[in-house]
Structure formats: C-alpha cells, structure tokens
Amino acid sequence: MGSPIFGTLAEIYLQFFEQLIIKQWMEIGEITYYRRYIDDIIILFDQNKNCEDSVTNYMNNINKYLEFKLTEEENNNINYLDLSIHRNNNNLQGIYRKPTQTDTTIHFTSSHPLEHKIAAYNFYINRMLTIPITEQARQQEWNTIHTIARNNGFPLQIIHNLKNKLILQTQKTENTLTQTPRRKWITFTCYSPIIKQSYQLIQKHRLKHSISST
Numbered sequence: 001m002g003s004p005i006f007g008t009l010a011e012i013y014l015q016f017f018e019q020l021i022i023k024q025w026m027e028i029g030e031i032t033y034y035r036r037y038i039d040d041i042i043i044l045f046d047q048n049k050n051c052e053d054s055v056t057n058y059m060n061n062i063n064k065y066l067e068f069k070l071t072e073e074e075n076n077n078i079n080y081l082d083l084s085i086h087r088n089n090n091n092l093q094g095i096y097r098k099p100t101q102t103d104t105t106i107h108f109t110s111s112h113p114l115e116h117k118i119a120a121y122n123f124y125i126n127r128m129l130t131i132p133i134t135e136q137a138r139q140q141e142w143n144t145i146h147t148i149a150r151n152n153g154f155p156l157q158i159i160h161n162l163k164n165k166l167i168l169q170t171q172k173t174e175n176t177l178t179q180t181p182r183r184k185w186i187t188f189t190c191y192s193p194i195i196k197q198s199y200q201l202i203q204k205h206r207l208k209h210s211i212s213s214t
Helices: 005-027 052-060 119-130 135-151 156-179 195-205
Strands: 033-037 040-044 077-080 083-086
Touching: 005 033, 040 077, 119 135, 119 156, 135 156
Parallel strands: none
Antiparallel strands: 033 040, 077 083
C-alpha cells in the first residue's frame, strides 16, 4: 500500500495540475466543464471544437506517470459516481449502482446502536430526496431502498419514519433560508484610516462583526 502520505501527495499534485493545465484549458474553450472526485473525472466539451480522442491524448501526454482511461457516453447517457446522467433533459436519469454492489448494510438484528444501523438508509433516502432525478426514477429508488431494507431485516415502518423525518428537516431548512436575510460582509485592511470610524459605527448600530488576522 505504501506510505499513508502518498494519497495526500497525489491530491496536492492533481490540484496543482488542475490549476496549471485544466483551468487554462477551460479558459480557451477546449472544454466547458470539469469536475473530479478523487480519481473519477467528468469532462464536458463542445463536439464542434474537440473530440474524445484529442481529450484523452492531451490528458495522457501531460505526465507520463498519469494515465487517463476514457469512458464514453452511450445513447446520450453516462454513469458518474453514483449518478446516471442523461444530457437531453433537465434531470438526472437516476441512481447508478455498479453491478458488483451487494447492497449489504448492518443487519437490523445486530447489536450495533440504531444510529449506526440506519446510517446507510439515512444516506440513501437523503440522496433520493435531494438530487434532481425524475419522479419515475425517484419511485424506483424508493422501491430499491425497500428491497435493501427487507433483505437486511429492517421493518419498513422504520424506513418510512426516517423518510418523513428527512422531509421535515429539508422543509425546515428551506424555510429558514427563505426567511433569514442574507448577510453582507465588508473587509477593511488593518492600516485603513476609516477602521476606527467604522468600528464606532458598528458598535452604535449593534451590528454583528468579525475580526480576523493573517
């Protein structure tokens, strides 16, 4: 496995590589979108300006120790991480699970704390509720969660209660965001002549403020 620091060094290098190469590549319009999660990358580009082979060759010629393997879309659809993305509509196609996934969670009869046992379902349901998938895909995912829960000994009432709890939390968060006014921040340098006057103004009107140093 090597030293534990290798993963950190790899991440540092990839961020340097993205700032040096990818940022410039996007600025000149060779690609329009780039996102990476650890070693999984999704790239969008205009087919009138670029093609799959040129993207792959360019990436693989940057550093001989880096090898990028291309996965092309099929029927306007591509799987990235746990999502199935379709580029001809405004919604994600649905949740993607690899064929090797077993859908095994901590069994309900286990002696683990309940918080541990429902953690996976908390993630599954929250993902189902928050990402922009179609209603058909959402119902299909809900059925899949039911199947996973039954196979791991969970009473479905617990899963339904968890879903209702997460829906209420989401609604509460949305209401808070719409009712709470956005904060406006202004930064003053430490040598500015108006610092003292500004501080007196802040104190007079009892405004919230934060002081930081570098």
